[in-house]
Amino acid sequence: MWIVLLFLLIGWIRRALKRHLPDNATKYKTQKGVEIIGYIIVVLVTITYFTGSIKDFGLAIGLLTAGITITLQELILSIAGSFYIFFVKVYQPGDRIEINGIKGDVIDIDSIYTTMMEIGEWVSSDNYSGRIVKLSNAFVFKGPVYNYSQDFPFVWDEFNLPIRYGSDMELAKSIVISVAQKHLANYVQESIADWKEVVTKYYIEDAQVDPTLAITMTDNWIQFNLRYIVDYKKRRHTKHILNEEIGKLIQATNGKVILASATFEIVKIPTVQLHNEKNETKNAE
Template sequence: MELIESVKNWFSDYPVASNIIRYLVWVALVFFLIAWIRRWMKKNLHDNAIKYKVQKAIQIIGYLFIILITISYFTGSIQDFGLAIGLLTAGITITLQELILSIAGSFYIFFVRVYKPGDRIELNGIKGDVIDIDSMYTTMMEIGEWVSSDNYSGRIVKLSNAFVFKGPVYNYSLDFPFVWDEFNMPIRYESDIELAKEIIISAAQEILSEYVKNSIAGWKDVVNKYYIEDAQVEPTLAITMSDNWIQFNLRYIVDYKKRRITKHLLFEEIGKRIRETNGKVTWASATFEIVKIPTLNINETKHTSDNP
């Protein structure tokens, strides 16, 4: 008891020294908590990216605590505890804004149904199929890049959920799992144009009939749900003329995951039927017509010499 009384008397006799000791105790406590929390995060968090960000954030928050303690002890300018908490909260928000946005993004994705696992999306310029969504990241199997068409590249991409607030999200399968595709076919001017039109449309109708049938009901739901005009889902053909050929543009609807194979089947069937016309319809290629060849006169002059 005498020891405690003597310590109390010493603190009362030397207020400046006592404040410094209290300040050092608080600082030591903050550093201890930072070290303990970082060790706990290191053991319990398995994602290295999240582990790194959280550990850095905890460290910065600890520094903010030390700054507030320093101001309150040595300047006395912060008397209102609510103001101190407000400043600390603002600091935490700035420090963890990416983390907070990612968590908020996961709730937004879930409740608004921006996308779900299995959807094909394009987010932050990266296109792929969603294979997982957690509280921080959206995981996609990438398509495109160095491979043609909509094929998998083999890379798995993790994107922060915060990107749903930072730019557009393109969803290939939300509400309407079909897309419109098109390609051009050059036909020679000497071909039977009506026969060519019949071949292309009939082949498209046969190959795409299942897609057209399934897309009609889906498109009606889209028209009823959104402010959008009705669109034609049947294959359509547009014809334009160029200097070298007649260009047939086939536009059609297809399952968003089957663009490549569908285009292959269409080209194969249309090419087969064109070959069966025995020359009535033929493919065109770039041609060059030589209008005039300039005349080249070569005069051979024979030199002779007179011998004396």
């Protein structure tokens, strides 16, 4: 009866908080906190009831722990993982993470599972696949957790642009740099303050957040490598915009800058001489 009353009280408190708290993030965190505290109280009430006295709590908790540790190892690890996630802030709802080989946006964290909206797999780039994945919280102890949005919500991206030999190199460089500065200036300005906080918080060297262009001479073409910083949710769209505008400006040069491709050019066909062995034999006779 006490447990039923506790669950009813927890439900009433969560509904009241949901009505009166201002924003969704505060509502979510507060409701999860109430849920965890409620579970702890239920466990304490249960142990006290079966032991008959609070003074036997230490012995009871020891025996209980020894009994369930073997049979419920994964469940205990998942619950411990939920506390670790909550207090250490490994990730939170809204973050984009990759854990146990699964990448997606976190949409819910409960006492056992982390729920994610999956991205990637058969869908190219960072688009949603449509699958909702439930992953045990125990995986935070079993491997790395890649967080795309915590502390620094930007990623570095790059793409290669093959330019044909004989093109106007200075014109090609000016096209790529001007387009990059035009479309990436906002990301650079927004990322500077966040990156300074990362450098202050962690033992890490300062990094270049402005777009950089590197040129490499290959056997087939001159390779332009543009490296830039971008919002982690807009990586695909930004790359599309850059490629589209750079392509249009290169076409507008009327052949001064030409994109290269993996084709073969035959410069000269060698002369082939055929000899008739029968006629050569008769002439020799």
